[in-house]
Amino acid sequence: xxxxxxxxxxxxxxxxxxxxxxxxxxxxxxxxxxxxxxxxxxxxxxxxxxxxxxxxxxxxxxxxxxxxxxxxxxxxxxxxxxxxxxxxxxxxxxxxxxxxxxxxxxxxxxxxxxxxxxxxxxxxxxxxxxxxxxxxxxxxxxxxxxxxxxxxxxxxxxxxxxxxxxxxxxx
Amino acid sequence: xxxxxxxxxxxxxxxxxxxxxxxxxxxxxxxxxxxxxxxxxxxxxxxxxxxxxxxxxxxxxxxxxxxxxxxxxxxxxxxxxxxxxxxxxxxxxxxxxxxxxxx
Numbered sequence: 465x466x467x468x469x470x471x472x473x474x475x476x477x478x479x480x481x482x483x484x485x486x487x488x489x490x491x492x493x494x495x496x497x498x499x500x501x502x503x504x505x506x507x508x509x510x511x512x513x514x515x516x517x518x519x520x521x522x523x524x525x526x527x528x529x530x531x532x533x534x535x536x537x538x539x540x541x542x543x544x545x546x547x548x549x550x551x552x553x554x555x556x557x558x559x560x561x562x563x564x565x566x567x568x569x570x571x572x573x574x575x576x577x578x579x580x581x582x583x584x585x586x587x588x589x590x591x592x593x594x595x596x597x598x599x600x601x602x603x604x605x606x607x608x609x610x611x612x613x614x615x616x617x618x619x620x621x622x623x624x625x626x627x628x629x630x631x632x633x634x635x
Numbered sequence: 636x637x638x639x640x641x642x643x644x645x646x647x648x649x650x651x652x653x654x655x656x657x658x659x660x661x662x663x664x665x666x667x668x669x670x671x672x673x674x675x676x677x678x679x680x681x682x683x684x685x686x687x688x689x690x691x692x693x694x695x696x697x698x699x700x701x702x703x704x705x706x707x708x709x710x711x712x713x714x715x716x717x718x719x720x721x722x723x724x725x726x727x728x729x730x731x732x733x734x735x736x737x738x
Binding site for chain 1: 645654706707710713
């Protein structure tokens with residue numbers, strides 16, 4: 465009697481990247497629905513297109529979207545961390561953005577950090593990825609939280625890769 | 636109003652954001668300012684009787700459940716609006732309208 469093992473790997477495609485990105489875009493749309501129309505549809509579309517590019521090239525480490533005030537993230541923010549390939553977690557539906565958080569005087573923005581794949585690319589390859597994005601980011605440092613701490617809640621998975629989401633909880 | 640999905644999403648977002656702080660009253664038969672004072676968590680006034688809060692039996696817990704349901708419905712509608720396949724879109728709408736909903 466013989467035994468066999470089968471290894472089935474699914475290639476990560478742009479369709480998988482779009483599926484994950486659509487869930488990020490839904491979270492941003494929830495902010496729009498619950499926080500006076502901010503961010504705009506155009507901003508959401510741009511962030512969605514950008515994260516598709518960074519996911520398909522596996523270049524993103526973390527990306528945060530939310531309301532920032534005085535250089536710090538308010539409670540109304542979400543952070544996504546790229547999950548390692550092959551990780552076994554459930555694929556969740558998006559949402560669960562909390563309403564009625566204090567965003568007075570805050571503006572909606574984003575901060576993205578690259579993973580090691582990004583820095584191993586040639587400058588020309590990095591430029592090609594950036595040029596495929598609808599806007600260019602400038603360099604900066606990750607803003608801290610005004611208060612509270614990040615806690616993991618949802619995961620968006622497709623094609624063996626994904627993003628793990630964190631939201632802010634009060635201490 | 637021709638964009639029914641967005642209109643529906645706005646209703647649920649209003650419920651979630653307002654937290655039932657706003658009393659719901661109608662000015663057809665009386666001045667809404669004359670509705671009886673009450674400490675009830677939800678105030679939805681009878682359109683023809685300004686002393687009858689038709690939601691008087693709703694408790695704080697009931698109110699929180701309604702708000703949670705409004706948030707879930709809003710999540711599903713916004714998810715449907717951004718979904719990239721018809722199958723996913725229908726699945727999200729079924730969370731709002733029930734499993735028999737189809738297009």
